[in-house]
Amino acid sequence: MPPQERIVMLVDLDYFFAQCEELRNPSLKDKPVVVGMYSGRTETSGAVSTSNYLARKYGVKSGIPLFLAQKRLEGADAVFLPVDYDYYQQVSDKIMSILREYSDILEQAGIDEAYLDVTKRTRGSYEEAELLVLQMKAAVKREVGVTFSVGIAPNKLVAKIASDINKPDGVTVIRSEQVKEFLSPLPVDSLIGVGKKTVVKLSEMGVKTVSDLARYDIQRLVEVFGKTLGVYFHNAANGVDNDPVQEAAEPESIGRMGTLKENSCDIDFIMQKIDQQIDEIYAEFQPKKQSYRQVGIVAIMTNLSAKSRSKTLEKSATDKETIHKAARELFEKYLAETKQELRRVGVRIAHFSNEEREQKQLTSFFGTTQ
């Protein structure tokens, strides 16, 4: 029996980091805005994380060096800002919780994108799905002030490609009977998993578009790329993808709290306690073979009022030293601001993911062809 026809959406927030910056400072809206990851070596070393659509008109996009972005935007009254993950994460969390209300199942696929299965609530109707998107857009605009683009399709593969067609603030609907026609003219690297090396190999075989790939003899694909990959390419090119939209496991954290031997605002004394806690946290965390993305601290004053602070790391980490460094930084900053003695202190790590493991699975799945 064929699997039930689904309606799947991919929601992708528009120029996300730059849109967040415009959100907290609306005067940026009519200027080119570049959000950069500054490496710190020189004043302009680093790369562009993203830019708003005005800056993109000057050829400034994700990944290009910051010095090049500056050159391209010379005299354009552009604004350059460093990434502020914590803030973007907060905006993202708010949006995801709104989107969740409009979906049967929501699978977050990154800080600015999520797959939504809406089959049940739309009773399989694409018209209903489009109306749902209008409601979602209005709610997110009203409650957060952010726009996004959506692809609606019978599966994740096609929804993802469709979401890129109308940007910003767009919607693209590809019904199952339109999938073939939609995918056919696209270059093969539009399909997830078709990287640079695969493109070269396929091109040598005379395969340039998705329709070339869809028509190519599957046996021959299997001979060249192996069974898993060959079958995957064949199915993807034919718009077949049965991967379900799955809610990620509940976010969790691992933390410890403890009372200091004496009230103190001495960072080294506080870190002695914190380091013991980190040892325990790490012992619990390590067997999970996951990575963490956030480090938080809790400080309880002598009057028993509690304050917490957290830091989202630029990259997921798996080591103990990063927890120590982030916790120390948070406490130093906190103590400098409050100048009060602490009585109890705590530390925690959160935002776990299987990134490393998934990366490995993907690498072994896609072999060495990427």
Ligand code: TTP
């Ligand atoms: P994207 O969704 O790829 O880009 P975007 O949201 O900025 O723009 P679009 O309107 O085309 O969707 O990525 C989401 C965020 O991830 C982006 O705002 C910044 C970050 N990012 C990087 O830091 N480096 C990169 O190379 C890319 C592609 C994204």
Ligand code: MG
């Ligand atoms: Mg985006």
